[in-house]
Amino acid sequence: MTSLLPGPLVDDTWLAERLDDPRLVVLDATALLPSPRHDGDYRSASGRAEWAARHIPGSRHADLTGDLSDHDAPYHFAVPSPDALAAALVRLGVGEGGAVVVYDNGGGIWAARLWWMLRAISVPAAVLDGGLQAWETAGHPLASGEDTEPAPAVEPVTPAPRPGLWTDIHEVAAISSGERPGTLVCALPTGGYDGSAPTRYSRRGHIPGSVSLPGRELLDSEGRVLPGPELAAKVGTVLDTADSPVVLYCGGGISAAGAALALTLLGCEDVRLYDGSLEEWSKDPALPMER
Numbered sequence: 001m002t003s004l005l006p007g008p009l010v011d012d013t014w015l016a017e018r019l020d021d022p023r024l025v026v027l028d029a030t031a032l033l034p035s036p037r038h039d040g041d042y043r044s045a046s047g048r049a050e051w052a053a054r055h056i057p058g059s060r061h062a063d064l065t066g067d068l069s070d071h072d073a074p075y076h077f078a079v080p081s082p083d084a085l086a087a088a089l090v091r092l093g094v095g096e097g098g099a100v101v102v103y104d105n106g107g108g109i110w111a112a113r114l115w116w117m118l119r120a121i122s123v124p125a126a127v128l129d130g131g132l133q134a135w136e137t138a139g140h141p142l143a144s145g146e147d148t149e150p151a152p153a154v155e156p157v158t159p160a161p162r163p164g165l166w167t168d169i170h171e172v173a174a175i176s177s178g179e180r181p182g183t184l185v186c187a188l189p190t191g192g193y194d195g196s197a198p199t200r201y202s203r204r205g206h207i208p209g210s211v212s213l214p215g216r217e218l219l220d221s222e223g224r225v226l227p228g229p230e231l232a233a234k235v236g237t238v239l240d241t242a243d244s245p246v247v248l249y250c251g252g253g254i255s256a257a258g259a260a261l262a263l264t265l266l267g268c269e270d271v272r273l274y275d276g277s278l279e280e281w282s283k284d285p286a287l288p289m290e291r
Contacts, residue, residue, distance in 0.1 A: 004099045008115065008264055009225060010126045012138045015101055019058060025094045026059040028132075029114040030104040031077075033254070035198075042200040044076060050105060056135055057143040060092050060151065062102070062114055067091070075279040077113070077252050079166065082121045082159035094123065095154025103128035103135070107223045109215060113257040116273060120166060121159035127261060130224040137222070167247055167272040169280055173287065175247060176209045183242040184210035187255040188278075195291030200251060202282040205291040207249065213238045215255035218262040225262060232266055239263075249274040249281075 004023055006014070018024055030047030044065055051061040062068055067088045070078040080088065094100055100118055102125060104110040111127045118125035128135065136142060174180035186206045191197030193212040195204035206212070218234060220226055226234060239246065246268060248256035253275045263271050281287055 005101075005124055005126045008119075008126050008261060009129050010101060011129050012135045012140060015056075015128055015135075016138075016140050019056075023098050025092065025098055025100050026056055027062040027092060027094075027100055027102050027114065028055050028059050028104060029062045029064055029102050029110040030106055030132075031064045031110050033252075036200045038198050039204065040200065040202070041198065042076070047104070047106075047110070052144065052146050054105075054132070054136075054142050054144055056103065056132065057141055059103075059143075060147065062092055064110060064113060068114070068117070073276075074283070075252065075276050077254065079117055079120070079253075079275050082161050085117060085121060086157045086159045089118075089123070090154060090156045091151060093151030093154055094157065096157050098154070099124040099126075101126050101128055103131045105132040107131070107216065107219060107258075108225075108261075109254050109258040112261040113254050116165065116257045116260055120162055121157070122162060123157055123159075130222055133223050164245070164270065164272060167245075167274050169274070169276055169287075171272075172207065172247060172249070172274050172281070176207050176288075178209070181243045183239065183244075183246050185213050185238070185242075185246060185248050185256075185259065186210045187213055187215040187248055187250040187259040189214050189216060192251065195289075199278070199282075201278050203289045205289040207278075207281060208288050208290045210249070211238050213259055215250065215258035215262075218259060225265065228265075231262055235262065235266060239268075244270040245272050246270060247272045247274055249277040251278045253277045 032045040102111040175182035250256040
């Protein structure tokens with residue numbers, strides 16, 4: 001990681017002191033994904049309007065519903081190919097030799113999703129702890145309005161994919177059935193895991209053999225990642241006896257990315273994210289679900 005970033009998480013004070021650093025690009029990854037009102041109620045939208053209304057000065061909106069997802073995939077928010085992601089980053093002013101700080105206004109899971117995507121192609125990136133709320137609460141300035149100037153011209157990133165950060169339905173099925181070692185972790189809220197709450201997807205419940213670790217419970221009441229000892233205690237109750245790899249999933253690979261950030265902060269190395277998550281898994285009636 002470039003020396004510009006101290007790690008995968010930075011606080012508002014650190015960012016405020018470096019906001020004018022030309023090597024640093026600040027991206028707002030906010031997207032909209034309302035809670036389902038009934039089974040199959042899938043609604044998502046860009047968070048660009050929210051960014052335009054209030055954002056960190058100099059930041060740009062990174063649209064995870066737009067060119068930062070693969071629209072040819074059979075599920076929403078699919079990670080694009082490394083080359084497509086690099087091309088999208090150029091349009092945001094992210095180029096070779098730079099670093100990225102990502103934030104959102106929705107509890108950090110969207111920022112964590114983009115952070116994981118960037119990490120997977122070796123782009124130095126960090127998440128702003130507490131997101132826009134922490135920035136505003138600390139009294140830092142806000143800006144509003146659309147971009148008035150195009151992103152600066154940059155040399156495109158040469159993506160260097162890191163193996164083992166993503167996994168697919170085949171490995172998940174093998175772990176679930178016991179054919180392959182590993183630990184499946186569901187980052188959905190408890191109601192999503194046990195099937196008591198409505199789901200956006202085809203069926204309620206979780207992948208057999210998986211344990212519950214709600215991503216939102218890894219944050220405090222202000223949206224910051226829990227302090228190290230509290231985070232370790234929360235995660236340890238679930239993963240003390242985990243087999244590698246730890247494969248995280250949720251509904252669409254978003255909350256799972258927040259959990260991936262937490263595990264990375266704790267030093268877990270063999271962590272993978274199932275991109276298709278329950279949206280893909282639940283579509284196949286031949287694949288089991290538990291409630």
